[in-house]
Amino acid sequence: MTLVLIAMIGALLIPMVEALQDEDIWQRMLAFASIATKTSVMILVIAVLQDDWMIGVVGVLILSVGNAALMLLAHIIKRVDDAMEG
Amino acid sequence: MTGYLNIILRLTIWFLLTADLSWANIVIGVGVTILLPRGVTNVGLLKDWLRTLGEVLVAIPQAYKEAFEIMLYPHREETVVLERVKPRRTPSLIFLDIFLITFTPKTIVQRYHNQGWYEVHYIQRRETP
Amino acid sequence: MINILSYTCIILGLVFWYWGTWPLLGRRSVLYKLHGLSVADTLGSMAIVVGLLLRIPHEWPLLVLALISLSIWNTVLGYVLAYCVTDDVTHDAGQEVSHGR
Structure with a gap:
């Protein structure tokens, strides 16, 4: 199970590098969305690894209210973009 | 129809989240489900x-x-x-x-x-x- | 037996994660990367959660909720991002097809 966790941290590094290197805002949003999902699944895995289901409850809560903030942010960025152009 | 579906969806989330079938929990769940505002629904x-x-x-x-x-x-x-x-x-x-x-x-x-x-x-x- | 099955699910999910996240580093359009992410983040994470579900079946209500919210949120976020990205690209969609390589 620890190996699985290490592999997950490795996968988490990819979108982080992408978020750092790319200037385009939408590519960054994509990377952030990926980070959000991956970390919450990692929380679930850690909960099983530690056998402490309270951590798991936190993970499920984060998943279920989850990406709403990112969706709102995407809409705001689009509005700002439109306002700057028009 | 969608109104019922809405209620069923909320109750499902509530029971899956709490995982508790005691009477008090059922009453709270049903109460919150009905009290939460609903949008205009089409049949x-x-x-x-x-x-x-x-x-x-x-x-x-x-x-x-x-x-x-x-x-x-x-x-x-x-x-x-x-x-x-x-x-x-x-x-x-x-x-x-x-x-x-x-x-x-x-x-x-x-x-x-x-x-x-x-x-x-x-x-x-x-x-x- | 259950353990092997659960490890299979988790490793499958990890393979999906790596495969779908890797294109993020390339220079493709946002939409192409979105297809990869829908493999990685939705299907891969669902496979991992199913693997966890096999290990601790007594926590099924929360894990099933995790599965449902994972699929719905990621899909809707994919749609919202696609919608936001393509606003001013729509009129030259044909052009994008031609150099989509």
Whole structure:
């Protein structure tokens, strides 16, 4: 199970590098969305690894209210973009 | 119809989240479900609902199948296709349709036009002639 | 037996994660990367959660909720991002097809 966790941290590094290197805002949003999902699944895995289901409850809560903030942010960025152009 | 579906959805989330079937919990869940505000709902056809929910169940294995296809053979071409919305769709059914199309990895709905068209973004193995 | 099955699910999910996240580093369009992410983040994470579900079946209500919210949120976020990205690209969609390589 620890190996699985290490592999997950490795996968988490990819979108982080992408978020750092790319200037385009939408590519960054994509990377952030990926980070959000991956970390919450990692929380679930850690909960099983530690056998402490309270951590798991936190993970499920984060998943279920989850990406709403990112969706709102995407809409705001689009509005700002439109306002700057028009 | 969608009103009932809304209530069932809320109750499902509540019971899955609390995992507790005591009387007090059931009363709290039902109370909160009914008290939460509901938007204006349109009545859809029961048959359409059942068919679309069935398609959701079918979509899960199909999504995995498409995922393996993309992984084994590289899909490098991107195309945008306009697709017609089926007639007599209520907004919540259209939402489910968009969900279904976007859930499978090869297709993503880009945009929904009010005149009844989806813009669907495909990836394919080679360009269509 | 259950253990092997659960490890298979988790490793399958990890393979999906790596395969779908890798294209993020390339120079493709946002939409192409979105297809990869829908493989990685939706299907891969669902496979991992199913693997966890096999290990601790007594916590099924929360894990099923995790599965449902994972699929719905990721799909809707994919649609919203696609919608936001393509606003001013729509008129030259044909052009994008031609150099989509």
